[in-house]
Amino acid sequence: MAYPFTDEHEMIRMAARGFLQDWYDGGAGPERIYQSGKAYDSRAWAGFAGELGMAAIAIDEAYGGASLGDLGRVIVMEELGASLCSLPFLTTCGIVADLIDGIGTDEIKQDVLPKIAAGEMRAAYLDGHDAKDKRVYNTVYADCVDTIFLSRRAGDAIEVVSIPTEANGLIITPEKTMDPTRSFCAVDWSGVAPLDMTVIGKTTQIQLNEIVMRSFISLAAECVGGAQKCLDMTLEYAAQRVQFDRPIASFQAIKHRCADMFICIEAARSAVYAAALAAPDDKTEAALIAKAYAVDAYFKITGDAIQLHGGIGFTWEYPLHFFFKRARANRSMFGSAPRDYDRLATLIFEDVA
């Protein structure tokens, strides 16, 4: 096992990988999800989050979790990324768990966190601050969860409320997306009665940003996991594909492209691990770097992988296109990499004389 992981981490990784690679099944898993027309697999959630205990990974021990923090989440997200198995882990065990932990009352923590840890609650997060007519597009996982956590303006403050997805008047419309393996929905809560909303707590825009940005690290880890899988597939293919009487892996143009893919992935990996370990004061900056670097890396690697596979890389049958589409979708999750870098530039210029 390699720094910064311990033997315990490594055991968790192996358990997650075993489950998810069986699910992935050489690309059959993502294809099955595509065929089902529902970008979510409830059986996989039950097995992975519940039976295998992965939902508990970053939840505090006091609430039935494993207290493994961001590093624990990184492990899970890398493996989810490598398999493309789309489960609402990022929102349930990431943003929502952090929101409740950060701003919820003791009573709410005691009610919700153990359910999340046990894999019994699935949650999506909705930023409704600037929503016109109480309607938002592109909410990830809204149709595969039981509770939606909505943040909205309340005077100068931000208020977070939860809405059960079966609430009357809540309209969740799945969108058809280029990446068919992860759900995005339009959510309209204009018809939901105030009684169906439970106030979780109040916060400031700054604190909310900090909480949400912690999950940038998880998104970045998903990118690293997916990118590594694409490089592995490319190396395997290049070793066995023969042209001009030699394996294409022996061509320097191929070797150098693979070397660049390796550099790019390892750099992204460093950014992600550094962010997972960062002290609270450095978290936001480190999370920005990890996300911006990793989403760029993932997209580049998936494109390279298709190129190095030749014609077969362009087929639907070969699963590379699913990774390519996921990488593309990640470029617009939580805002774009150029926007992240611009925010980072602002932080840098505040800091220098």
Add this chain to the structure above:
Amino acid sequence: MSQTSNLRAEFSAWMHANFCGEYECLRGRATPGDEDAFPGLRLKWEREMGAAGWIGVGWPKAYGGRDASLEDLVSFNEEYARHGGPGRAGHIGETLLAPTIIAYGTEAQKQKYLPGIKAGTEFWCQGYSEPNAGSDLSNIKTKARLENGRWIINGQKIWTSLAMDSDYIFVVARAEDGSVGRCGLVFLLVKLDQVGIDIRPIKQMSGTAEFNEVFFEGAMCDEADIIGGIGDGWKIAMALLGFERGASTLGQQMIFADEFRQIASLAKRNGMMQDPMIRQRIAKAYAGLKIMRFTALRTLEASQGGELSKEGYMSKIFWASWHRDLGELAMDVMGASAEILDDGEYNKLQKLFLFSRSDTIYGGTNQIQRNIIAERALGMPKEPRGGGIVIKG
């Protein structure tokens, strides 16, 4: 990494008390390619470091070192950079040759060569590259033969950094007639000040002349001045390069961080920070710095556990490319004034821009680094030699 020993505090206090006064003008002069500034004072500074026992802190106690742990070495290098200590004139001797002598040399060699390095009074340069042995280093043609208890050396080295300021050169030469490639080589320790050696500086695109041609015509050294035996030259030469990586990388990164801050601060003052493209590049350069640091920690942690981790292979190409890009960014941040020479001299950023073009060449070019990554980290097939291509002319 935890900090348990007090070496950091001790060294920091020493730097604070001693790196001042006449040495003030050396502060922050750590950019490669800047070695020509105040050469005499730099040598004096080396002696100052040596006299206080700050050269060779990582060596075993038996040879005057402090047997410092990896963590302490990292702290030492970070403190040096933090205090703005100048580029180390003696680093080839201290961090490359000395560990090689300690690992592979005889007791007599240790007694003869380590004290001068430790005192900061004797300087070394690296005689590997030849006109026809660059990336293809094993194609060495310089010859060495034993005669009456001495090695007689004939041939030529090139691109030898700092040879003009050095006392000794370590030379990889061919000792067995008719041998090719990695076989038949020797690793010799040779005094530069002798009639059989001629050093000719080569002017670089940076305007200065840190590197040189070194000609050997019947140059001599003692029969005992060989590390390893006849035929071990390649092994020793590669082992020496292995010492190049390690604790000093974190110190180097602090120098990079300093250069970066200078560029960001200039962008803030001259308004370039408003330019969206410059903002993107500044942010990416900063991200690169953080990534370098964490990658180095991953590698160092693995090496402490006795493992060679794969990501270690990316360090050279990553920092070299990053530094080259930083040089380009520096010029774009300077804008039109990038073209202007104040007092007819290159300023620090112009030097950075010009000299960083060599970062992706020396110590294994970027292309060679990619070959190494592909073959060693990714297990891809090795490059063929020759390959049946007819050489014209």
